[in-house]
Amino acid sequence: MKRYSALELIRQGLTGHRGWDRVWRKPEPKESYDAVIIGGGGHGLATAYYLAKLHGMTNIAVIEKGWIGGGNSGRNTTIIRSNYLFDESAAIYNHALNLWKGLGQELNFNIMMSHRGVLNLAHDEGEMRQLKRRVEANRLNGVDSEWLDAKEVKNFCPSINISGDIRYPVLGGTLQRSGGVNRHDGVVWGYARAADAMGVDILQQTEVTGILTDSGQITGVETTRGTIRTPKVASVTAGHTSVMAKMLDIRLPVESHPLQALVSEPIKPVLNCVVMSNAVHVYCSQSDKGELVIGAGIDAQLSYTQRGNLDIIEHQMASLMELFPIFSRLRMMRQWGGIVDVCPDASPIITKTPVKGFYVNGGWGTGGWKATPGSGHVFADLIAKDEPNRIAAPFTMDRFVSGALVAEHGAAAVAH
Ligand code: FAD
Ligand code: PYC
Numbered sequence: 001m002k003r004y005s006a007l008e009l010i011r012q013g014l015t016g017h018r019g020w021d022r023v024w025r026k027p028e029p030k031e032s033y034d035a036v037i038i039g040g041g042g043h044g045l046a047t048a049y050y051l052a053k054l055h056g057m058t059n060i061a062v063i064e065k066g067w068i069g070g071g072n073s074g075r076n077t078t079i080i081r082s083n084y085l086f087d088e089s090a091a092i093y094n095h096a097l098n099l100w101k102g103l104g105q106e107l108n109f110n111i112m113m114s115h116r117g118v119l120n121l122a123h124d125e126g127e128m129r130q131l132k133r134r135v136e137a138n139r140l141n142g143v144d145s146e147w148l149d150a151k152e153v154k155n156f157c158p159s160i161n162i163s164g165d166i167r168y169p170v171l172g173g174t175l176q177r178s179g180g181v182n183r184h185d186g187v188v189w190g191y192a193r194a195a196d197a198m199g200v201d202i203l204q205q206t207e208v209t210g211i212l213t214d215s216g217q218i219t220g221v222e223t224t225r226g227t228i229r230t231p232k233v234a235s236v237t238a239g240h241t242s243v244m245a246k247m248l249d250i251r252l253p254v255e256s257h258p259l260q261a262l263v264s265e266p267i268k269p270v271l272n273c274v275v276m277s278n279a280v281h282v283y284c285s286q287s288d289k290g291e292l293v294i295g296a297g298i299d300a301q302l303s304y305t306q307r308g309n310l311d312i313i314e315h316q317m318a319s320l321m322e323l324f325p326i327f328s329r330l331r332m333m334r335q336w337g338g339i340v341d342v343c344p345d346a347s348p349i350i351t352k353t354p355v356k357g358f359y360v361n362g363g364w365g366t367g368g369w370k371a372t373p374g375s376g377h378v379f380a381d382l383i384a385k386d387e388p389n390r391i392a393a394p395f396t397m398d399r400f401v402s403g404a405l406v407a408e409h410g411a412a413a414v415a416h
Helices: 006-014 042-055 087-107 125-140 150-156 184-197 238-246 310-323 369-385
Strands: 035-038 060-063 118-122 146-149 172-176 201-203 208-214 217-223 226-229 233-235 255-266 274-277 282-286 291-298 332-342 349-352 358-362
Touching: 035 042, 035 217, 042 060, 042 184, 042 369, 087 184, 087 369, 118 125, 118 150, 125 146, 125 172, 146 150, 150 172, 184 201, 184 369, 217 233, 233 238, 238 255, 238 332, 238 358, 255 310, 274 310, 282 310, 291 310, 291 332, 349 369, 358 369
Parallel strands: 035 060, 035 233, 060 201, 118 274, 233 358
Antiparallel strands: 118 172, 146 172, 208 217, 217 226, 255 291, 255 332, 274 282, 282 291, 349 358
16 A cells, blocks of 8 residues: 655645545456456445455456445444344354454454444333343353343443433343444445455446346346446345346345434534444444434335435434433434345345346345445355355345244344
8 A cells, every 4th residue: 555755645635635546446347257246335345355355256346336335334323243132143243243353454444443332222121031031142152242230231321311200211231342333434445445456346336237147147237337247246235135136037025214314413422332222213322523323213114215204313312312311402413314125034135046146145124234244254255156154054045935034123223
């Protein structure tokens, strides 16, 4: 990576920032590649990175219709944890959590990984029982997870309101200390730069409009910049997963919903951890800039519009006020939405398909950011070897026929 002298930094600052070297190339599409990845979010770029690094597949392209990280990767609230209920989920989310730990060093990019702890609150007896059961299940799977009563919640997170006279009092919660947040664009740019350096072509402003086959085998893609030949196409398009599958007449049980979030004006450090409450439909953390990052449950209607609606925001703010009355005079600055692809069991799809050479990674719904490195790692393995490895195997599309669902709605931690 090029290093700039202090004089050069000043010169760039005074001359309109036009002379910087590109961090990744802006290549013209080649006529053919060994594999094409559709979707330049974190998962797609991570897949390209591990394909190149671990499987020696460097003649590949990531095709992105907008700009990299402009989809859910750039719109999510970056909560990372692995406290899911079932063994299959613990395996994949723990795999991701372990990769997050060294990722900044590996990519030589500051991804601002902060293991500040994630609290999941319980507000009634039923939730307490369910969350305590999850703590036990987590521990059996080696996930660091503990139950805190209301006072211990308050000790860990002093700004939270645990008074008993609110509509949904805090009765306790689970804590995963190794959970936390990181910086979404750092992750996307870090993967992009590293993949590009190994020869991966990142084609932005290029939309895939069709997928070509011959006798049940992938032969290429149609794009807004022409036809590209390839024997392997991998769709990693989040909210557009079912749209891509439909291009090959494959029906997936995926629904696309808007999920929205907002940020407040910046304030001094006041919230030291991530707080989530499934029952009241709000979750919150504080960014290093000081803004509170606040999310909500999904919008019930199906939609491809990347924005939210006021109804959800009103509900979200009312819940926030109950849990954190100290934020009552905060002003909110920006609001946005992303399109999340939700499966009936709230677990992802990582799969081969009936079309030879067509692979799908999607259905991560409201919770795929935390999986980014693990997802890319196992998906690259599947694409290179044409077989899912042990971690990915439970998440093939076969489960919708066999009935071996991995029902994680409770642990998804965002109301569906
Ligand atoms: P994306 O980043 O959406 O990438 C897919 C890309 O595919 C897009 O850039 C899109 O433009 C491109 N694409 C689509 N169609 C085409 C086409 N035809 N041709 C070319 N390109 C195409 N998860 C967590 O774990 N923790 C959280 O705190 C969290 N918070 C969230 C908050 C919000 C508001 C939202 C919306 C999501 C949240 N998620 C969270 C979920 C998480 O963001 C996603 O699961 C994850 O980022 C998906 O990553 P991706 O790379 O698959 O998708
Ligand atoms: O999966 O932890 C999560 C999450 C938090 C907010 C949205 N998704």
